[in-house]
Amino acid sequence: MEKVLIVVDGNDIAPRFDLALEVLIVSLGKGGKPAGKRDVVLARPSVEELCRVVSAENAHTVICGGIEKDHLQYLGWKNVEVIHSVIGSAEVALRRFLKGSLKSGDILLKERKA
Protein backbone atom coordinates (compact mmCIF):
# COMPACT_ATOMS: atom_id res chain seq x y z
CA MET A 1 0.00 0.00 0.00
CA GLU A 2 1.40 3.37 -0.99
CA LYS A 3 1.80 5.94 1.78
CA VAL A 4 2.11 9.70 1.73
CA LEU A 5 3.61 11.46 4.72
CA ILE A 6 2.65 15.10 5.21
CA VAL A 7 4.69 17.13 7.68
CA VAL A 8 2.13 19.32 9.43
CA ASP A 9 1.73 22.11 11.95
CA GLY A 10 -1.93 22.17 12.94
CA ASN A 11 -3.96 22.19 9.73
CA ASP A 12 -1.13 23.59 7.60
CA ILE A 13 2.02 22.12 6.12
CA ALA A 14 4.79 22.78 8.66
CA PRO A 15 7.03 25.60 7.36
CA ARG A 16 10.18 23.65 8.29
CA PHE A 17 10.84 19.94 8.04
CA ASP A 18 13.57 20.00 10.70
CA LEU A 19 11.40 21.74 13.30
CA ALA A 20 8.16 19.85 12.78
CA LEU A 21 6.48 17.96 15.59
CA GLU A 22 3.68 16.24 13.75
CA VAL A 23 3.15 14.16 10.63
CA LEU A 24 0.01 13.01 8.91
CA ILE A 25 0.33 9.59 7.31
CA VAL A 26 -2.13 8.87 4.53
CA SER A 27 -2.42 5.34 3.17
CA LEU A 28 -3.62 5.14 -0.40
CA GLY A 29 -5.87 2.30 -1.41
CA LYS A 30 -7.18 1.12 -4.76
CA GLY A 31 -7.23 3.78 -7.44
CA GLY A 32 -4.92 5.95 -5.34
CA LYS A 33 -7.76 7.02 -3.01
CA PRO A 34 -7.05 7.65 0.70
CA ALA A 35 -7.79 4.47 2.65
CA GLY A 36 -6.69 5.70 6.07
CA LYS A 37 -5.16 8.64 7.89
CA ARG A 38 -3.33 8.87 11.17
CA ASP A 39 -1.19 11.36 13.06
CA VAL A 40 2.22 10.74 14.55
CA VAL A 41 3.43 13.28 17.10
CA LEU A 42 7.13 13.56 17.89
CA ALA A 43 8.37 14.24 21.42
CA ARG A 44 10.69 16.96 20.11
CA PRO A 45 11.72 18.31 16.69
CA SER A 46 14.24 15.85 15.24
CA VAL A 47 15.18 15.32 11.61
CA GLU A 48 16.61 11.88 12.40
CA GLU A 49 13.38 10.82 14.07
CA LEU A 50 11.36 12.18 11.16
CA CYS A 51 13.52 10.31 8.63
CA ARG A 52 13.15 7.18 10.76
CA VAL A 53 9.35 7.55 10.64
CA VAL A 54 9.51 7.96 6.86
CA SER A 55 11.54 4.74 6.57
CA ALA A 56 9.53 2.79 9.16
CA GLU A 57 6.27 3.73 7.50
CA ASN A 58 7.73 2.90 4.09
CA ALA A 59 6.37 6.20 2.79
CA HIS A 60 6.78 6.74 -0.95
CA THR A 61 6.15 10.47 -0.89
CA VAL A 62 6.80 13.23 1.64
CA ILE A 63 5.01 16.56 1.37
CA CYS A 64 6.66 19.29 3.41
CA GLY A 65 7.63 22.95 3.64
CA GLY A 66 11.25 24.13 3.72
CA ILE A 67 13.74 21.29 3.87
CA GLU A 68 17.52 21.43 3.92
CA LYS A 69 19.37 20.10 0.88
CA ASP A 70 21.11 17.37 2.95
CA HIS A 71 17.81 15.93 4.13
CA LEU A 72 16.30 16.21 0.67
CA GLN A 73 19.22 14.24 -0.75
CA TYR A 74 19.01 11.68 2.03
CA LEU A 75 15.33 11.01 1.36
CA GLY A 76 15.96 10.95 -2.41
CA TRP A 77 18.68 8.41 -1.77
CA LYS A 78 16.10 6.29 0.05
CA ASN A 79 13.88 6.51 -3.06
CA VAL A 80 11.37 8.75 -1.30
CA GLU A 81 9.91 11.46 -3.48
CA VAL A 82 9.84 14.80 -1.68
CA ILE A 83 7.44 17.56 -2.70
CA HIS A 84 8.88 20.47 -0.73
CA SER A 85 8.46 24.20 -0.15
CA VAL A 86 4.69 23.79 -0.18
CA ILE A 87 2.81 26.51 1.70
CA GLY A 88 -0.81 25.93 2.65
CA SER A 89 -3.29 23.59 4.21
CA ALA A 90 -2.41 19.91 4.43
CA GLU A 91 -5.90 19.02 3.23
CA VAL A 92 -5.61 21.13 0.05
CA ALA A 93 -2.09 19.80 -0.57
CA LEU A 94 -3.33 16.22 -0.28
CA ARG A 95 -6.21 16.93 -2.66
CA ARG A 96 -3.81 18.38 -5.21
CA PHE A 97 -1.38 15.49 -4.74
CA LEU A 98 -4.12 12.95 -5.40
CA LYS A 99 -5.02 14.83 -8.57
CA GLY A 100 -1.34 14.70 -9.57
CA SER A 101 -1.02 18.47 -9.71
CA LEU A 102 0.98 19.22 -6.54
CA LYS A 103 4.54 20.32 -7.13
CA SER A 104 7.41 21.70 -5.08
CA GLY A 105 7.08 25.41 -4.35
CA ASP A 106 3.27 25.50 -4.61
CA ILE A 107 1.59 28.20 -2.53
CA LEU A 108 -1.92 27.10 -1.58
CA LEU A 109 -2.79 29.83 0.90
CA LYS A 110 -4.04 32.40 -1.61
CA GLU A 111 -7.61 32.13 -0.38
CA ARG A 112 -6.49 33.11 3.12
CA LYS A 113 -4.78 36.34 2.10
CA ALA A 114 -5.59 39.31 4.28
Next chain:
Amino acid sequence: MQSLRRSLQMQDLSINLVAVLDEMPIGVCLVSKERRIALMNRALEAMTGFLRADCKGLPCSHVLRFNHCFDNCPVKRTEGGQRCVLEGDIINQDNQKLPVRMTFAPLRDGTGQISGYIETLEDLRQVRNLLSARISPFSFGRIIGRSPQMEKIFRSLPVIAQSEMPVLITGQIGTGKDHVAEAIHHASSRAGNPFVTYRCGGLPEFLVESELFGVEKGAFAGAGNKPGKFRLAQNGTLYISEISDLTPSLQAKLLNWLDEKIIYPLGGSKSFHADVRIIASTSRDLSQMAKEATFQNELYFRLNAVSLHLPPLKERAEDLRLLMDHFLHARASLLHKKITGFSDPCLRRLLEYDYPGNILELRLIVEYAVSLCLTERIELGDLPAYLTENLTGLDAKSPISPSPQGSDGTSADGGFDWSAIERKMIMDALMKVKGRRSKAAQLLGWGRSTLWRKMRRYGIT
Protein backbone atom coordinates in the same frame (compact mmCIF):
# COMPACT_ATOMS: atom_id res chain seq x y z
CA MET B 1 -2.87 44.81 6.93
CA GLN B 2 -5.25 47.77 6.40
CA SER B 3 -3.92 49.64 9.44
CA LEU B 4 -0.33 49.11 8.30
CA ARG B 5 -1.23 50.47 4.85
CA ARG B 6 -2.96 53.51 6.43
CA SER B 7 -0.01 54.05 8.72
CA LEU B 8 2.40 54.02 5.81
CA GLN B 9 0.17 56.46 3.92
CA MET B 10 -0.03 58.75 6.96
CA GLN B 11 3.73 59.21 6.83
CA ASP B 12 3.01 61.06 3.55
CA LEU B 13 6.51 60.50 2.27
CA SER B 14 7.05 61.66 -1.26
CA ILE B 15 9.36 58.74 -1.93
CA ASN B 16 8.83 55.34 -3.42
CA LEU B 17 9.16 53.09 -0.38
CA VAL B 18 9.65 49.95 -2.48
CA ALA B 19 12.47 51.55 -4.47
CA VAL B 20 14.17 52.70 -1.26
CA LEU B 21 13.92 49.27 0.35
CA ASP B 22 15.20 47.64 -2.84
CA GLU B 23 18.41 49.65 -2.57
CA MET B 24 19.14 48.26 0.89
CA PRO B 25 21.77 45.50 1.00
CA ILE B 26 19.99 43.56 3.78
CA GLY B 27 16.66 41.78 3.66
CA VAL B 28 13.73 43.90 4.87
CA CYS B 29 10.06 43.07 5.18
CA LEU B 30 7.05 44.84 6.57
CA VAL B 31 4.44 42.67 8.21
CA SER B 32 0.93 43.44 9.38
CA LYS B 33 -0.29 43.16 12.98
CA GLU B 34 -1.60 39.73 12.01
CA ARG B 35 1.99 38.80 11.06
CA ARG B 36 1.32 38.62 7.34
CA ILE B 37 3.75 39.88 4.72
CA ALA B 38 2.87 43.34 3.39
CA LEU B 39 6.10 44.11 1.55
CA MET B 40 9.55 42.66 1.13
CA ASN B 41 12.59 44.10 -0.59
CA ARG B 42 14.70 42.62 -3.35
CA ALA B 43 17.53 41.55 -1.03
CA LEU B 44 15.02 39.46 0.92
CA GLU B 45 13.69 37.98 -2.33
CA ALA B 46 17.25 36.91 -3.15
CA MET B 47 17.79 35.44 0.34
CA THR B 48 14.54 33.54 0.62
CA GLY B 49 13.97 32.71 -3.05
CA PHE B 50 10.35 33.92 -2.78
CA LEU B 51 8.99 36.71 -4.96
CA ARG B 52 7.19 39.50 -3.14
CA ALA B 53 4.18 39.26 -5.43
CA ASP B 54 3.69 35.63 -4.38
CA CYS B 55 4.18 36.30 -0.68
CA LYS B 56 1.88 39.23 -0.07
CA GLY B 57 -0.60 38.24 2.64
CA LEU B 58 1.18 35.03 3.63
CA PRO B 59 2.12 34.42 7.28
CA CYS B 60 5.71 35.63 7.69
CA SER B 61 6.79 32.39 9.39
CA HIS B 62 5.88 30.42 6.25
CA VAL B 63 8.01 32.64 4.03
CA LEU B 64 10.99 33.47 6.24
CA ARG B 65 11.10 30.08 7.99
CA PHE B 66 13.23 31.53 10.76
CA ASN B 67 13.90 28.87 13.39
CA HIS B 68 12.82 31.09 16.31
CA CYS B 69 9.41 31.62 14.68
CA PHE B 70 8.37 28.18 15.87
CA ASP B 71 9.30 28.20 19.55
CA ASN B 72 9.04 31.81 20.59
CA CYS B 73 7.67 34.09 17.88
CA PRO B 74 9.92 37.18 17.85
CA VAL B 75 7.08 39.41 16.65
CA LYS B 76 5.05 38.50 19.75
CA ARG B 77 8.04 39.54 21.85
CA THR B 78 7.99 43.01 20.30
CA GLU B 79 4.30 43.55 21.10
CA GLY B 80 5.40 45.35 24.24
CA GLY B 81 7.10 47.88 21.97
CA GLN B 82 10.68 46.71 22.33
CA ARG B 83 13.03 45.95 19.48
CA CYS B 84 14.25 42.37 19.42
CA VAL B 85 17.43 40.97 17.81
CA LEU B 86 17.94 37.25 17.35
CA GLU B 87 20.47 35.04 15.60
CA GLY B 88 19.32 31.83 14.01
CA ASP B 89 18.78 30.31 10.60
CA ILE B 90 16.32 30.25 7.73
CA ILE B 91 15.74 27.65 5.03
CA ASN B 92 15.29 29.19 1.60
CA GLN B 93 13.66 27.97 -1.60
CA ASP B 94 17.02 26.57 -2.78
CA ASN B 95 16.98 24.30 0.32
CA GLN B 96 19.92 26.15 1.84
CA LYS B 97 20.06 26.74 5.58
CA LEU B 98 21.40 30.27 5.98
CA PRO B 99 22.67 31.70 9.27
CA VAL B 100 20.99 35.07 9.80
CA ARG B 101 20.61 37.87 12.31
CA MET B 102 17.03 39.12 12.46
CA THR B 103 15.86 42.37 13.96
CA PHE B 104 12.20 42.96 14.77
CA ALA B 105 10.69 46.31 15.65
CA PRO B 106 7.10 47.56 15.86
CA LEU B 107 5.77 50.21 13.45
CA ARG B 108 3.41 52.77 14.95
CA ASP B 109 0.73 54.91 13.38
CA GLY B 110 0.13 58.61 14.11
CA THR B 111 -1.69 57.78 17.35
CA GLY B 112 1.17 55.64 18.65
CA GLN B 113 -0.68 52.36 18.11
CA ILE B 114 1.25 49.42 16.70
CA SER B 115 0.16 49.02 13.09
CA GLY B 116 2.66 46.41 11.99
CA TYR B 117 6.27 45.34 12.26
CA ILE B 118 9.51 45.72 10.37
CA GLU B 119 11.81 42.73 10.14
CA THR B 120 15.37 42.88 8.82
CA LEU B 121 17.57 39.92 7.96
CA GLU B 122 21.35 39.98 7.71
CA ASP B 123 23.06 37.07 6.00
CA LEU B 124 25.81 35.85 8.36
CA ARG B 125 27.44 33.37 5.96
CA GLN B 126 30.37 35.64 5.31
CA VAL B 127 31.04 36.16 9.01
CA ARG B 128 30.72 32.45 9.75
CA ASN B 129 33.04 31.57 6.85
CA LEU B 130 35.66 33.97 8.14
CA LEU B 131 35.45 32.41 11.58
CA SER B 132 35.67 28.84 10.32
CA ALA B 133 38.58 29.75 8.02
CA ARG B 134 40.42 30.97 11.09
CA ILE B 135 39.97 27.76 13.02
CA SER B 136 40.38 25.07 10.38
CA PRO B 137 43.53 24.52 8.36
CA PHE B 138 43.36 22.78 4.95
CA SER B 139 40.19 24.66 4.05
CA PHE B 140 38.74 27.61 2.21
CA GLY B 141 35.16 28.47 3.12
CA ARG B 142 33.41 25.10 3.28
CA ILE B 143 35.94 23.35 1.02
CA ILE B 144 38.35 20.95 2.66
CA GLY B 145 41.51 19.32 1.34
CA ARG B 146 45.25 18.99 1.72
CA SER B 147 46.11 17.26 -1.56
CA PRO B 148 48.45 19.15 -3.91
CA GLN B 149 45.52 19.73 -6.30
CA MET B 150 43.43 21.35 -3.57
CA GLU B 151 46.35 23.38 -2.21
CA LYS B 152 46.75 24.82 -5.69
CA ILE B 153 43.05 25.68 -5.79
CA PHE B 154 43.17 27.26 -2.31
CA ARG B 155 46.08 29.44 -3.46
CA SER B 156 44.23 30.62 -6.56
CA LEU B 157 40.81 31.21 -4.96
CA PRO B 158 41.59 34.53 -3.18
CA VAL B 159 43.11 35.91 -6.40
CA ILE B 160 40.14 34.78 -8.48
CA ALA B 161 37.75 36.19 -5.88
CA GLN B 162 39.27 39.65 -6.10
CA SER B 163 39.00 39.77 -9.89
CA GLU B 164 35.72 40.89 -11.42
CA MET B 165 35.93 38.48 -14.37
CA PRO B 166 33.49 35.66 -15.01
CA VAL B 167 34.61 32.30 -13.65
CA LEU B 168 34.04 28.83 -15.05
CA ILE B 169 34.14 25.93 -12.58
CA THR B 170 34.35 22.45 -14.06
CA GLY B 171 34.32 19.04 -12.43
CA GLN B 172 32.23 15.93 -12.09
CA ILE B 173 29.00 15.89 -10.12
CA GLY B 174 29.63 15.92 -6.37
CA THR B 175 33.08 17.54 -6.53
CA GLY B 176 31.94 20.68 -4.71
CA LYS B 177 31.43 23.23 -7.51
CA ASP B 178 28.59 24.96 -5.64
CA HIS B 179 30.72 25.38 -2.51
CA VAL B 180 33.60 26.82 -4.55
CA ALA B 181 31.29 29.33 -6.24
CA GLU B 182 29.93 30.42 -2.86
CA ALA B 183 33.45 30.66 -1.41
CA ILE B 184 34.56 32.89 -4.31
CA HIS B 185 31.60 35.20 -3.71
CA HIS B 186 32.25 35.43 0.03
CA ALA B 187 35.93 36.20 -0.50
CA SER B 188 35.16 38.90 -3.09
CA SER B 189 34.36 42.56 -2.68
CA ARG B 190 30.73 41.70 -3.49
CA ALA B 191 30.44 39.55 -0.36
CA GLY B 192 27.93 41.82 1.40
CA ASN B 193 25.58 41.65 -1.57
CA PRO B 194 23.37 38.81 -2.83
CA PHE B 195 24.69 35.46 -3.99
CA VAL B 196 22.00 34.09 -6.28
CA THR B 197 22.01 30.56 -7.66
CA TYR B 198 20.31 29.37 -10.82
CA ARG B 199 20.29 25.76 -12.03
CA CYS B 200 19.73 25.37 -15.75
CA GLY B 201 18.02 22.49 -17.40
CA GLY B 202 14.71 20.70 -17.28
CA LEU B 203 12.61 23.75 -18.20
CA PRO B 204 11.34 25.13 -21.52
CA GLU B 205 13.48 27.93 -22.98
CA PHE B 206 10.98 30.74 -22.33
CA LEU B 207 10.76 29.79 -18.65
CA VAL B 208 14.55 29.70 -18.25
CA GLU B 209 14.74 33.07 -20.00
CA SER B 210 12.09 34.56 -17.72
CA GLU B 211 13.76 33.10 -14.61
CA LEU B 212 17.18 34.45 -15.58
CA PHE B 213 16.47 37.74 -17.32
CA GLY B 214 13.05 38.57 -15.85
CA VAL B 215 9.69 38.92 -17.51
CA GLU B 216 6.99 41.55 -17.74
CA LYS B 217 3.34 40.73 -17.30
CA GLY B 218 1.72 39.42 -20.46
CA ALA B 219 4.96 38.42 -22.23
CA PHE B 220 3.38 35.01 -22.73
CA ALA B 221 0.20 33.31 -21.59
CA GLY B 222 0.09 33.28 -17.79
CA ALA B 223 3.25 35.38 -17.38
CA GLY B 224 3.36 37.70 -14.39
CA ASN B 225 6.04 40.22 -13.44
CA LYS B 226 9.25 38.51 -12.40
CA PRO B 227 12.47 40.39 -11.63
CA GLY B 228 14.76 37.61 -12.87
CA LYS B 229 17.94 36.31 -11.28
CA PHE B 230 20.12 39.10 -12.73
CA ARG B 231 18.04 41.76 -11.00
CA LEU B 232 17.98 39.76 -7.76
CA ALA B 233 21.78 39.45 -7.90
CA GLN B 234 22.29 43.19 -8.49
CA ASN B 235 25.70 44.26 -7.06
CA GLY B 236 26.37 40.64 -6.12
CA THR B 237 27.13 37.35 -7.83
CA LEU B 238 24.98 35.16 -10.04
CA TYR B 239 26.01 31.51 -10.01
CA ILE B 240 24.71 29.61 -13.04
CA SER B 241 24.98 25.88 -12.44
CA GLU B 242 25.18 23.48 -15.42
CA ILE B 243 25.53 26.28 -17.94
CA SER B 244 26.02 23.67 -20.68
CA ASP B 245 22.24 23.12 -20.55
CA LEU B 246 21.51 26.66 -21.80
CA THR B 247 19.94 26.73 -25.27
CA PRO B 248 21.87 28.47 -28.10
CA SER B 249 19.61 31.53 -28.06
CA LEU B 250 20.05 31.97 -24.31
CA GLN B 251 23.79 31.50 -24.72
CA ALA B 252 23.65 34.37 -27.23
CA LYS B 253 21.63 36.51 -24.79
CA LEU B 254 24.16 35.83 -22.03
CA LEU B 255 27.03 36.68 -24.34
CA ASN B 256 25.26 39.90 -25.24
CA TRP B 257 24.98 40.75 -21.55
CA LEU B 258 28.70 40.07 -21.04
CA ASP B 259 29.37 42.72 -23.72
CA GLU B 260 26.81 45.36 -22.80
CA LYS B 261 25.88 44.59 -19.16
CA ILE B 262 22.32 45.50 -20.14
CA ILE B 263 19.40 43.18 -19.48
CA TYR B 264 16.22 43.17 -21.58
CA PRO B 265 13.46 41.35 -19.64
CA LEU B 266 11.20 39.09 -21.68
CA GLY B 267 8.32 41.08 -23.15
CA GLY B 268 9.58 44.29 -21.59
CA SER B 269 10.40 47.58 -23.22
CA LYS B 270 12.63 48.87 -20.40
CA SER B 271 16.18 47.60 -20.08
CA PHE B 272 18.38 47.89 -17.00
CA HIS B 273 22.08 47.86 -16.21
CA ALA B 274 22.97 44.69 -14.29
CA ASP B 275 26.09 45.04 -12.17
CA VAL B 276 26.54 41.35 -11.55
CA ARG B 277 29.48 38.99 -11.52
CA ILE B 278 28.90 35.64 -13.22
CA ILE B 279 30.22 32.32 -11.97
CA ALA B 280 29.24 29.36 -14.13
CA SER B 281 29.75 25.66 -13.63
CA THR B 282 29.38 22.50 -15.62
CA SER B 283 30.08 18.81 -15.22
CA ARG B 284 30.34 18.41 -18.99
CA ASP B 285 33.30 19.00 -21.29
CA LEU B 286 32.53 22.52 -22.48
CA SER B 287 35.59 22.74 -24.75
CA GLN B 288 34.41 19.62 -26.58
CA MET B 289 30.90 21.08 -26.81
CA ALA B 290 32.37 24.28 -28.23
CA LYS B 291 34.29 22.24 -30.83
CA GLU B 292 31.11 20.39 -31.75
CA ALA B 293 29.28 23.73 -31.98
CA THR B 294 26.73 22.71 -29.33
CA PHE B 295 28.04 25.52 -27.11
CA GLN B 296 28.95 28.99 -28.41
CA ASN B 297 32.69 29.28 -28.90
CA GLU B 298 32.82 32.93 -27.94
CA LEU B 299 30.83 32.42 -24.74
CA TYR B 300 33.07 29.51 -23.83
CA PHE B 301 36.21 31.63 -24.31
CA ARG B 302 34.74 34.49 -22.28
CA LEU B 303 33.81 32.20 -19.39
CA ASN B 304 36.95 30.09 -19.59
CA ALA B 305 39.28 33.10 -19.23
CA VAL B 306 39.28 32.34 -15.51
CA SER B 307 38.60 28.69 -14.89
CA LEU B 308 38.96 26.19 -12.09
CA HIS B 309 38.85 22.45 -12.46
CA LEU B 310 37.86 20.42 -9.40
CA PRO B 311 39.44 16.96 -9.48
CA PRO B 312 37.33 13.86 -8.84
CA LEU B 313 37.71 12.36 -5.39
CA LYS B 314 39.63 9.33 -6.67
CA GLU B 315 42.42 11.72 -7.71
CA ARG B 316 42.52 13.25 -4.22
CA ALA B 317 43.77 10.24 -2.26
CA GLU B 318 45.34 12.50 0.39
CA ASP B 319 41.97 14.13 1.07
CA LEU B 320 39.88 11.00 1.42
CA ARG B 321 40.74 10.32 5.06
CA LEU B 322 40.48 14.00 5.97
CA LEU B 323 37.02 14.24 4.43
CA MET B 324 35.86 10.98 6.00
CA ASP B 325 36.87 12.19 9.46
CA HIS B 326 35.36 15.60 8.84
CA PHE B 327 31.96 14.19 7.81
CA LEU B 328 32.05 11.68 10.65
CA HIS B 329 32.69 14.26 13.35
CA ALA B 330 30.25 16.77 11.89
CA ARG B 331 27.43 14.21 11.74
CA ALA B 332 28.26 12.59 15.08
CA SER B 333 28.23 15.93 16.85
CA LEU B 334 24.91 16.83 15.19
CA LEU B 335 23.38 13.57 16.41
CA HIS B 336 25.12 13.81 19.81
CA LYS B 337 26.83 10.45 19.25
CA LYS B 338 30.22 9.51 20.66
CA ILE B 339 31.78 7.90 17.60
CA THR B 340 35.55 8.04 17.51
CA GLY B 341 36.34 6.55 14.10
CA PHE B 342 36.10 3.63 11.69
CA SER B 343 36.98 -0.03 12.32
CA ASP B 344 39.89 -1.39 10.23
CA PRO B 345 37.76 -3.45 7.76
CA CYS B 346 35.38 -0.51 7.35
CA LEU B 347 38.24 1.89 6.77
CA ARG B 348 39.81 -0.46 4.20
CA ARG B 349 36.51 -0.70 2.29
CA LEU B 350 36.00 3.07 2.32
CA LEU B 351 39.55 3.75 1.16
CA GLU B 352 39.42 1.26 -1.72
CA TYR B 353 36.01 2.39 -3.07
CA ASP B 354 35.96 4.53 -6.23
CA TYR B 355 33.26 7.11 -5.35
CA PRO B 356 31.71 7.79 -8.76
CA GLY B 357 29.48 10.31 -6.97
CA ASN B 358 32.60 11.97 -5.48
CA ILE B 359 32.45 13.95 -2.21
CA LEU B 360 28.66 14.02 -2.27
CA GLU B 361 28.56 10.21 -2.27
CA LEU B 362 31.26 9.96 0.41
CA ARG B 363 29.34 12.37 2.64
CA LEU B 364 26.09 10.47 2.24
CA ILE B 365 27.82 7.14 2.98
CA VAL B 366 29.45 8.47 6.16
CA GLU B 367 26.27 10.19 7.32
CA TYR B 368 24.28 7.02 6.72
CA ALA B 369 26.84 4.98 8.67
CA VAL B 370 26.89 7.47 11.57
CA SER B 371 23.09 7.33 11.80
CA LEU B 372 23.14 3.52 12.00
CA CYS B 373 26.20 3.13 14.22
CA LEU B 374 25.43 2.07 17.79
CA THR B 375 29.03 1.59 18.96
CA GLU B 376 32.07 3.84 19.28
CA ARG B 377 33.46 2.87 15.90
CA ILE B 378 31.74 2.53 12.57
CA GLU B 379 31.73 -1.11 11.50
CA LEU B 380 31.44 -2.64 8.03
CA GLY B 381 27.81 -3.52 8.77
CA ASP B 382 26.95 0.16 9.28
CA LEU B 383 27.83 1.00 5.67
CA PRO B 384 25.18 0.99 2.93
CA ALA B 385 24.61 -2.53 1.60
CA TYR B 386 26.01 -1.77 -1.85
CA LEU B 387 29.46 -1.22 -0.37
CA THR B 388 29.53 -4.40 1.66
CA GLU B 389 27.90 -6.65 -0.91
CA ASN B 390 30.55 -5.66 -3.44
CA LEU B 391 27.96 -4.05 -5.70
CA THR B 392 27.99 -0.62 -7.25
CA GLY B 393 25.89 2.08 -5.60
CA LEU B 394 23.43 1.93 -8.43
CA ASP B 395 22.88 -1.80 -8.19
CA ALA B 396 22.05 -1.53 -4.53
CA LYS B 397 19.47 1.18 -5.09
CA SER B 398 17.34 -1.03 -7.24
CA PRO B 399 16.54 -4.67 -7.60
CA ILE B 400 17.25 -4.28 -11.30
CA SER B 401 20.83 -3.90 -12.44
CA PRO B 402 21.33 -1.51 -15.30
CA SER B 403 22.92 -3.10 -18.34
CA PRO B 404 26.64 -2.42 -18.53
CA GLN B 405 26.79 -0.55 -21.81
CA GLY B 406 26.50 3.19 -21.28
CA SER B 407 24.74 2.88 -17.96
CA ASP B 408 27.45 2.33 -15.41
CA GLY B 409 26.61 5.44 -13.48
CA THR B 410 28.87 7.69 -15.46
CA SER B 411 27.86 10.16 -18.09
CA ALA B 412 29.69 10.70 -21.34
CA ASP B 413 32.20 12.96 -19.63
CA GLY B 414 32.80 10.54 -16.80
CA GLY B 415 30.40 12.29 -14.41
CA PHE B 416 27.76 10.60 -12.24
CA ASP B 417 24.48 10.73 -14.11
CA TRP B 418 21.77 9.35 -11.87
CA SER B 419 18.90 10.62 -14.04
CA ALA B 420 20.10 8.63 -17.06
CA ILE B 421 20.43 5.50 -14.97
CA GLU B 422 17.02 5.97 -13.39
CA ARG B 423 15.42 6.43 -16.81
CA LYS B 424 17.15 3.28 -18.03
CA MET B 425 15.98 1.35 -14.94
CA ILE B 426 12.39 2.37 -15.60
CA MET B 427 12.66 1.34 -19.25
CA ASP B 428 14.22 -2.01 -18.27
CA ALA B 429 11.50 -2.66 -15.72
CA LEU B 430 8.72 -1.79 -18.16
CA MET B 431 10.24 -4.03 -20.85
CA LYS B 432 10.54 -6.88 -18.37
CA VAL B 433 6.88 -6.72 -17.35
CA LYS B 434 5.61 -5.99 -20.86
CA GLY B 435 4.59 -2.42 -20.08
CA ARG B 436 2.42 -3.13 -17.02
CA ARG B 437 3.06 -0.12 -14.82
CA SER B 438 1.88 -1.58 -11.50
CA LYS B 439 4.17 -4.60 -12.00
CA ALA B 440 7.03 -2.30 -13.01
CA ALA B 441 6.49 -0.17 -9.88
CA GLN B 442 6.54 -3.34 -7.76
CA LEU B 443 9.75 -4.49 -9.42
CA LEU B 444 11.41 -1.14 -8.82
CA GLY B 445 10.22 -1.02 -5.22
CA TRP B 446 8.25 2.23 -5.79
CA GLY B 447 4.64 3.21 -5.46
CA ARG B 448 2.61 3.48 -8.67
CA SER B 449 2.26 7.22 -8.48
CA THR B 450 6.02 7.59 -7.90
CA LEU B 451 6.67 5.58 -11.05
CA TRP B 452 4.08 7.60 -12.93
CA ARG B 453 5.64 10.91 -11.87
CA LYS B 454 9.16 9.75 -12.72
CA MET B 455 7.95 8.49 -16.12
CA ARG B 456 6.42 11.90 -16.76
CA ARG B 457 9.65 13.61 -15.65
CA TYR B 458 11.73 11.53 -18.06
CA GLY B 459 9.20 11.82 -20.88
CA ILE B 460 8.41 8.09 -20.97
CA THR B 461 4.91 7.61 -22.30
